[in-house]
Amino acid sequence: MxxxxxxxxxxxxxxxxxxxxxxxxxxxxxxxxxxxxxxxxxxxxxxxxxxxxxDKRLLFMEVATTECQRQADDALSSIDMSAAPEQVLQQTGRHFLTFITSKFGQQIFRICVAESDRFPELGQKFYNSGPAVMRAEMAAYFEQAEARGELRIEDRILAADQFGELCKADVWPRLIFGMTQTVTEEEMDRVVDGAVKTFMARYGANQGA
Structure with a gap:
């Protein structure tokens, strides 16, 4: 190979x-x-x-990984990681959902899946360029929030992954399976708001862990 x-x-x-x-x-x-x-x-x-x-696919994935790294850098520079969990989660979730539901974000996903057998390292490179960075940063933020008494989390990496999945609820499957072509601002607000409330209900310091 x-x-x-x-x-x-x-x-x-x-x-x-x-x-x-x-x-x-x-x-x-x-x-x-x-x-x-x-x-x-x-x-x-x-x-x-x-x-x-x-190969055009290789060029696309190189562009994709570079763009994903830029998106991660922009998110980290624009989000106040010392703020309260609700604020950080809201900003992070909206940034994440905006990117993955964009035409470009959907194409990246489809190329990674389509080329997984031929070029398995493409998906790995893309994941490491952005998603893995944000996953690690969120886990680090959770640790800080725990130290401030704002969150109670046993497995921070799992919690970061769970939040990402909550932010994909409803809109992502509909896009990927072609049930809809676009996602409105109102739909994104609904999903992210729900993700933050669900996450805080599970991991907020006043909730059972």
Whole structure:
């Protein structure tokens, strides 16, 4: 099995190709993006593009992992991790749900699943670039909140995963199975509000643990 480490090489125009691909994928999606258009926007030849990424899926996942890392960094920089759990959970949940229900977020998921046999490391790389970062940061926040007497949690990693799943309730399955094409702001508010209330009912310091 060929690994992405063997396929993807770096060079002086690597970032240029990546930025061009990001613009095109964001605008046209994976299926709609053409190699010709990516090369044009990146201002490189197709030969140069293919020298870095011989498979469009590999290019998409490289863009995806980079974008996911950026999303995680933005979330961590914009969320006050010293704030009360309800506030931190609300902001984190909304950021997470907005990303995974976006067209780009759904495409990332579908590519990871579709290519899991051919390139299993793609999903692993994507997970490590963003979801794993937020999971660890949330677990660290829970520890701080516990020290302040705001939460009572025995397994912080499990609690972080549970919160993520609560934030996907209803809207994520409907999107993935094609029952709906979009999620409204009101629907996201409903899901995240419910996730925060459910989480606090289980792990709030005044609740049974």
């Amino acid at each position: 060929t690994s992405t480490a063997e396929i993807i090489r770096k060079g002086r125009k690597f970032d240029q190709v990546l930025e061009g691909a990001r613009q095109v994928f964001m605008a046209d999606g994976f299926e709609g993006a053409s190699v010709d258009e990516i090369a044009r926007v990146a201002n490189v030849s197709k030969a140069t593009l293919y020298s870095y990424f011989p």
